[in-house]
Amino acid sequence: MRRHHFIIAILALVLLAWMTFLDVVGDDWGRLDGSLDNLVIFFSESIWPLDWSVLDASPPCEGAEGFFCSPAYTGIIETLKMAFVATILGFVIALPLATLAASNLSPTWVSIPVRIFLSAMRSLPSIIWAIFLLIFIGIGPVAGIFAMALYTIGYLGKLQYESIEGVQNAPLEAARAMGLKRSETSLHVAIPEAANHLISQLLFMFEYNVRHGTVLGIVGAGGIGYHINNQLKFLAYDKAAALLIVVFIVVVAIDMLSMYIRSFVTEEGDVKRPSWGTVFLPAGIAARYHHKKSTQDEEE
Amino acid sequence: MPKELAKLDHLAVGYDKPLIGDVSTSINSGEIIAILGPSGIGKTTLIRTIAGLIAPLEGSVERLVPKRGGLGYIPQRLGLVRHMSVKANVELGARCRTSIWHPAIAPLPRQLRKDVEEAIEKLGILEHLNDPVRILSGGQQRRVATARALAQKPQIILADEFLGELDDDNVEIVLRIVKQMVRKQGCALVMVEHHEEIARSIADRIWLIEDGKLKEVDP
Structure with missing residues (x-):
């Protein structure tokens, strides 16, 4: 495709989206005229200044004081715990399902029903x-x-079987010709070959579940979302916004952490730091270790 | 007395149209067969059909060896698990010798673990035992693939240009070990080979592929 074809295609898509938008909206533009004023009024009267009292202790708390007894802290910790358990639970169930769904490991009559599931x-x-x-x-x-775990199974399972299908064919063929069982081929060939992707997806899923844990709280499923929902009920938008900022900070922190860990397991990171032992070391130390190892290799 | 290990009966191989047709021959224990011919003529397709990875277009391949572990296959790209250690790769070969009921997650029995180490030692890659295969050189990786076949003790080994880019020393080591396997264990080696001289020097039989036909010629 030439470059101008590409530009024309993008313009056509934008035009199509605009026409679809007009079609969906019809004549109902609502209060779009005054929306900016409404937003300014809402922001200045209800949200600003933020009420950071959500960071203060709100008894009863067992053996915790101050910040560690605050709704923000207890809520976000609960959300993190929920996301962690759900991600691990989902991962453990999704992985065997993914090997059944991968078309290079399982016959069609197995893979199609698992994919539908x-x-x-x-x-x-x-x-x-x-x-x-x-x-x-x-x-x-x-x-x-459980809600997060169920969704994790479906979502992570898809990502996993796609990466398993992307592994090189030669090791799988060698295993098949040798007469290894499907379970052996999955466990000892396909999963190790796809391991980098699988780890990277696991981290992504954890981050995703933390973000969604917040939403789940709003329907009463615990975590910081529960506290946000409580504040919204009392129209305490200043407190709810303070809690949202806490969520935002935690999500950004997790995103940075997961980006950092993923940098070790992607192919490029792989070349940079070949040892699993250095995964959790700070970058500087890991790089020094790697440098030492590669000079040793060269000497050999 | 050589035993028949596989029988090719009016076999035609190819993907859409036949590349090689009407092949009727057999593979017997204790023999080395070299497949020669220009590239793109269907040597790899033939070997993959014998391995059971592609269905024959016509005729049949009868494999008279156990389904599990009876046949070893070293593809052109070696088929090693790049992220796993040398040991784990060679263990895959030995795993074929466990019973079908041996759980995939269970470690290998002690005797097989010993065989794995012996195979690795024989190929001279013991110092890389726990290194991931991807950091090894091409020649070392070929030794790992050979060690895997050695630990598997198959009755037929199908090797697709497995001497590849090996240097002379490595070719000598690998060939010596493979020959030993054929002579001592009585297995059969079917190899696709570009190095015609090497092939003629070690093969008992030559399958020459020309104009879509397989001809048996003297080495």
Whole structure:
């Protein structure tokens, strides 16, 4: 495709989107005229200045004081714990399913039904799962964890089988010709070959679940979202906004952390630091270790 | 007394149209067969069909060896698991010798673990035992693939240009070990080879592919 073809295609898509937008909106522009004024009034009267009292202790707390007893802290910690458990649970269930769904490991009559199952898990967002589970389990973090885990299975499972399908064919063929079982080929050939991607996806999924954990709290499934929802109910937007900023800071921190860890497991990072032992070392030390190792290799 | 290990009966191989047709021959224990011919003529396709990775277009391949572990295959690109250690790769070969009920997640029995170390030692890559395969040189990787076949103890080894870019010393080591396997264990080696001189020097039989036909010629 030539460059001007590409530009024309993009312009055509933008035009199509604009026409679709007009079609969807019809004549109902709502209060778009005065929206900016409304926003300014809402911001200056209800949100600003932020009410940081959410960082103060709000008893009852067991053995914790000050900040560590605040809704912001207890809420975000609960969200992090929920996301962690849900991600690990989802990962452990999704991985065997992904090997069944991968077309290079399983016959079509196995892979197609598993794929349909994974899409079904994925087609309901975790918030809908949470609403279902709240009916069964009741309000609290357990419903939130299961909701996230169910969505994780569908979403992570898809990412995983796609990376497994992307592994080189030669090792799989050698394993098949040798007569290794499917379970052996999956465990000892396909998963190790795709390991870098699988780890990177796991970290991404954790970060995703932390973000979604916030939303789940709003329907009553625990975590910081529960506190945000409480503040919204009392129209305490200044407190809710303060809590949202806490969430924002944590999400950015996790994103940076996961970017950092992922840099070790992508192919380029792989070349940079070939040892798993250095994954959790600070970059400077890891680089020095690597430098030492590569000079040793050259000497040999 | 050589035993028949595989029988090719009016075999035609290819993807859409046949590359090689009407092949009727057999592979017997204790023999080295070299497949020669210009590139693109279907040597790899033939070997992959014998390995059971492609269905024959016509005729049949009858493999008279156990389905599990009876056949070893070293593809052109070696088929090693790049992110795993040398040991883990060679263990894959030995894993074929466990029973079908041996769980995939369970470690290998002690005897097989010993065989794995012996194979690695024989190929002279013991110092790389725990190194991931991807950091090894091309020649070392070929030794790992050979060690994997050695630990597997298959009855037929199908090797697709596995001497590849090996230097002379490495060719000598690998060939000596493979020959030993054929003579001592009575397995059969079927190799596609570009180095015609080497092939003629070690092969008992030559399959020459020309104009879509397989001809048996003297080495």
